[in-house]
Amino acid sequence: MIIQPATDFKEVAEMMAQINALADHHIGYCGTAPEEIYSVLQEDFQLEEIYLAYHQGEIVGILAFDYDVETKCAEVWGPFICDENWLDIANRLWQEHPLTKKNWDFEFFINKKNRQLIGFITEHLNGSYDGNYYVLKKMRKEHQPIQRKGKDIELHNQNEKAEFIQLHEQTFKQAYYSGAGILERLNETNRLFIYKSDSHVVGYVYLEGTPAFREGTIEFIGVDKLHRNKGIGRQLLQEALDFLFGELKVNELSLVVSEDKKDAFHLYRSIGFSVRYELVSYELKKQINS
Known part of the structure; x- marks a missing residue:
């Protein structure tokens, strides 16, 4: 087996998409459409930092990291x-990738059915459990629009x-x-x-649209504690859906x-979202005194 850096984003994206389509191999950070993965890799990754495992000339393993040097935090892609030699390949990729030597926090977000990776994280990397999550989805054809009344934040205010x-820092610590960071990311989509x-301001919703792939995500929705149970969250969510489905014409929202x-x-389910994946989060924490 040979471990070496990648030389072609397209080759990596196609292999990631193929493997990630399988629930028992699925990584939550990564999609399943080759074109979308290719776009993300080009924008957020260094090609030489994507490591591949080869056996008899064929790619059998991939490991990459989406990281922030300032926060010393890395999302693990893979x-x-x-x-069939899953554990041997996983060990070799982890041991030989230079970024695993960094004193960073490493975060994993994986399908509950990906039992091999869960075992690798807990038994070989000594990772710690950090919570269960649902990935929910809704299709444009399932949406009933309303007349939008939403207000964009005024960046000059x-x-x-x-x-x-x-409010955001209180809601999501x-x-x-x-x-x-959200304010810096704002644009037309x-x-x-x-x-x-x-x-x-007592409530907000932040969303991101990707018109090129007809996809969108609702990243955060928050309502002040004193103003909850008044329908504000539902109204904000409806505004986000109307914008993404109506103005950006996305086909699928997650x-x-x-x-x-x-x-x-229960709010999301009541508006028509269905469960697409059940994911589990693990982390490896950096050494504080290092």
Whole structure:
């Protein structure tokens, strides 16, 4: 077996898509459409940092990381393996990839049916369990639109920005995007709708659309504790759906919700979302004194 860096994004994307379509090999960070994976790899990954395992000239394993140097945090893409010697290949890829030597937090987000990878993380890497999640989906043909009344956040309004950031940080204490980070990501297809009461921001929904692939995601939805159970979350969610399905014409919408967020889960289900995957999160924490 030979371990070496990749030389072709397209080759990697096609192999990832093929393997990730199988529930017992599925990684939550990665999609199943080769074109979409190819686009993400080109935008967010360094080709020479994607490591491949070869056996008799054929790719049998892939390991890559989507990382942030400042936060020292890396999402683990893989190992994707299509060979009966699964454990040997996984060990070799992990041991020989240079990024695994970094003193970073490594995060795994994998299908519950991916038992081989769960065993590898817990038994060989000493990873720790970090929660269960649902990936929910809804198709455009299933959506009943309303007349949109949503309000985009005004980036020149410093009070709105400050109140949104505070609400986001209170609602999601360890989110993958900070409030300031969300504001930096806003554009024509990444939108932040807010709900105001007495001139104060008390609710918001942040969404991202990918028109090229007719897909979209609702990344965050939050409502101030004092204003919950008033239908604000439902209204914000409806605004997001109308924008993504109506204006961006996406065909499929997905979102992730923690298993312990039962109220949110029931809200999404009541609006027509169905469960696509059940995922589990694990992490390897960096050494604090290193």
